[in-house]
Amino acid sequence: RHLRRLRVNAVRTLEIDSSEALLAMVADGAGWAITTPLCLLQGRTHAPRIAVVPLPRPSAERTFYVVGRSNEHERTVGVFAGIARKILKQDAEAKIRHLWPWIRSAVSTVGATNHPSMDGQD
Incomplete structure (x- = not known):
C-alpha cells in the first residue's frame, strides 16, 4: 500500500x-x-x-488493539491493554531504539483509550 x-x-x-x-x-x-x-x-x-x-x-x-466482547470482562480487557502498552513502551521500544537509534522518532506507544480501565487503573 x-x-x-x-x-x-x-x-x-x-x-x-x-x-x-x-x-x-x-x-x-x-x-x-x-x-x-x-x-x-x-x-x-x-x-x-x-x-x-x-x-x-x-x-x-x-496500530494494535485489545478486543473483548461488550459487557463481558471489560475490566480485564482494559487491564490487559494497559499491560500490553507497558510492555511495548518499556521493553520493545527500548530494544528497537538500541538496535536502530535513528528510529527513535518513528516508534512510539500512544495511550489512547476509550474505556476507564484501559490503563489498568480504576
Whole structure:
C-alpha cells in the first residue's frame, strides 16, 4: 500500500509470514523487504547482517488493539491493554531504539483509550 502511494510498482516475488524467516532471507542475500519495527525486533538476531532504512514519507504506521466482547470482562480487557502498552513502551521500544537509534522518532506507544480501565487503573 505504501509503495502504491509513492507510485512504485514493485513485483512481489515472495510473501513470508515469519519475521525471523524474512530477515534471515534478507541477511543471506535474497533481496530486500518492507517490514515493521516489531518484526525487526523479532528477527533481531540478524541485525548485524542487515541494513535498516526508513521508508520515504508519507510514513506508514501500525496500530494494535485489545478486543473483548461488550459487557463481558471489560475490566480485564482494559487491564490487559494497559499491560500490553507497558510492555511495548518499556521493553520493545527500548530494544528497537538500541538496535536502530535513528528510529527513535518513528516508534512510539500512544495511550489512547476509550474505556476507564484501559490503563489498568480504576
